[in-house]
Amino acid sequence: MRILIDQTLGIPITSNRDVIVRKTPLKKDRNLEEIIIKKENSVLKTRLPIVKRTIQEELDQIGTLLKKHGRILYIYDGKMTDKEVLDRMRNWYLPDYTLQILDGSIHRAYALYLIKLKEEGQSLATSLPPEQGILISNFSKFTVSNYQKVGRKTKKKCFIHSKEQQKNKKREEHTILLERLMESYPAVRFIAVGNMDIPVMANMEFYPLEKWAFPNSVNYLSIFPLPERSDGN
Structure with a gap:
């Protein structure tokens, strides 16, 4: 099993091969860290220039990981990634592969708790504890x-x-x-x-x-x- 996590959640990750950070696609292939450094102290707020992934891109990227690892816990950023597409993908790949999803934008500390368990070598159950926080x-x-x-x-x-x-x-x-x-x-x-x-x-x-x-x-x-x-x- 691997954990896939959206970069924009900013959850601190130690060097761990079980956790994969997924970068957010931006217009003109811009770099997220560079945008933050340039704009973070600006009084005039601007919106992050996100490029929405197509269903085919989601299938190609997440599907490849599922076929390689069998089971993925995707801690996604619900304000950046489309949950409806993930729900559809989860159903498409059953029963051969398991895609679990957790909205880290709502339950970030809970997501960090799960990552810490994984870093400690704990096995995450197929049925995760209730989301709360x-x-x-x-x-x-x-x-x-x-x-x-x-x-x-x-x-x-x-x-x-x-x-x-x-x-x-x-x-x-x-x-x-x-x-x-x-x-x-x-x-x-x-x-x-x-x-x-x-x-x-x-x-x-x-x-x-x-x-x-x-x-x-x-x-x-x-x-x-x-x-x-x-x-x-």
């Missing part, structure tokens, strides 16, 4: 348009979301929201990934997103409560 961001709602924007981050207080629903009506500092979350679940350990400055917390393991992660112009923190493991780790 918490999101802290200064955007109340993500659309394809605002998600794909490149530019200077908006300096606003944050909302907290659970199950894709906004939980606080009034914006607050992300550190206050975090402290409140930790106090509500003192016995729970969390893994988190984001592009914010986060204070050290005893029960939270934090990983910064890569520089090319999207959303680029938004403060973003994804949090996943770690399940208890039978090996005690």
Whole structure:
């Protein structure tokens, strides 16, 4: 089994042959990292010049990986990659090959948790644990348009979301929201990934997103409560 992950998710990956990073096709074959470096501090936000893959391109690229490895967990960026096409592909290749899909744009910390399990040599079950998690961001709602924007981050207080629903009506500092979350679940350990400055917390393991992660112009923190493991780790 291999994990395929969209580059724009920016989830930190150690050198691991089981994880394949899929680059995002851009107009004029431009380089994602170069666009970020050039535009990330711009007050005027611009949209990432994505080229949408055709069904044939998806078949050629993902189909080749499936035929080579038999089973793929594709952690895709739901604001960059078409889920409907992936659903169709998954059905086309059954029962000979297995394509599992997970929208990493919604459940990024959960996706990182699965990658960490794989890096530790753990076997991921055919039926994955339920997707869940918490999101802290200064955007109340993500659309394809605002998600794909490149530019200077908006300096606003944050909302907290659970199950894709906004939980606080009034914006607050992300550190206050975090402290409140930790106090509500003192016995729970969390893994988190984001592009914010986060204070050290005893029960939270934090990983910064890569520089090319999207959303680029938004403060973003994804949090996943770690399940208890039978090996005690």
